[in-house]
Amino acid sequence: MFHLRFWGVRGSVPSPGSLTSRYGGNSACVEVRFRSPFGFSVPILFDLGSGARSFSLRNRTERRLLVLLSHTHLDHIQGFSFMPILDMPGAEIDIFGPKGSGLGATMSQISSPPIFPVPLDERAAKVNFHEVGDSEIPTGIADLRIMSRFIPHSDLTLGFRVEAFGRSIAYITDHQQSPDLTYIDPGVLELAHNCDLLIHDGQYDDEEFRQRPNWGHSTLAYAIEVAKSSGAKRLVIFHHDPDRSDDELDELLGDHFVKSMLLGVPLIGAWEGMELEVE
Ligand SMILES: [Zn+2]
Ligand SMILES: [Zn+2]
Incomplete structure (x- = not known):
């Protein structure tokens, strides 16, 4: 039904180097392919962090792309300008992002001088920006439904x-x-309701969250709580802290694995190159 590939799993800023080489250092980008009885759909990308460049480099025959952009923080958009699809004649990209975020202006600004050498409107591809809120997103693909909801973060942000x-x-x-694990935003619960796979922010451990309670992120314990409360069947921990080494991430995931199993929502830590099926 769905095939997923994770091209960037890191939060906040890319973090290449020997300490992060197993889970990967690229920032947020996840590819989803919908496989209907008639074949694969156009690729759908969650976010355009630095991992989006790798996606586009390895999918050079694609001419159509549907992007679901959670928000315009740099770690979710910085791969955009470097995607080879932008220089392909006939290519067309539809980008859906938060209503009120100035999506088109922001994306054009980061893809034009003096930030990027070539103005976006001089690239070959046609890029269409769509601002959406608590919405149904038109896909043009029979049987495929996409829903967006605002979720709590430090700036306007969507979940999908x-x-x-x-x-x-x-x-x-x-x-x-929320500070005490007991409150979960209704939009979050709606998005994750009985889902087969929940990809969720797991940037902090409990102590880090105590030190940064308003920085817009979640602990693994909270991600497990969201998965359990929403009835999600599998949980992927995503948006790893850029300062977390592979060994530290192994330890953090291990500390929470048994609890997630006991609650019936086995967790897995996303790594760059990870592929999953949802059948
Ligand atoms: Zn982020
Ligand atoms: Zn953010």
Whole structure:
């Protein structure tokens, strides 16, 4: 039904180097392909962090792209200007992002001088920007439904749910958790309701969250709580802290794995290159 590939799993800023080489250092980008009885759909990308460049480099035959952009923080858009698809004649990209965020102006600004050498409107591809809120996103693809909801973060941010034939994926990154684990935003619960796969912000451990309670992110404990409360079947921890080494991430995930299993929502830590099926 759905095939996923993770091209960037890191939060806040890319973090290349020997200490992060196993989970990867590229910032947020996840590819989803919907496989209907008639074949694969156009690729859908969650976010355009630095991992989006890798996606586009390795998918040079693609001429159409649907992008679901959670928000315009740099770690979610910085790969955009460097995607080879922008220089392909006939290519067309539809980007859906938060209503009120100045999406088109922001994306054009980061893709034009003096930030990038070539103005966006001089690139070959046609790029269409769509601002959406608590919306249904038109896909033009029969049987494929996409829903967006505002979720709590430090700036206007969307979460998404992609659904077809009773199978669903929720993408909820950069999510400001409540201080005490007891409150979950209704939009978050709606997106993740009984989903087959929940991709969720897991930037902090409990102590880090105590030190940064208003920085817009979640702990692994909270991600597990969201998964349990929403009825999600699988949980992918995503948007890893850029300062977290691979060994530290192994330890953090290990500390929470048993609890997630006991609650019936087995977690997995996203790594660059990870592929998953939702059947
Ligand atoms: Zn982020
Ligand atoms: Zn953010």
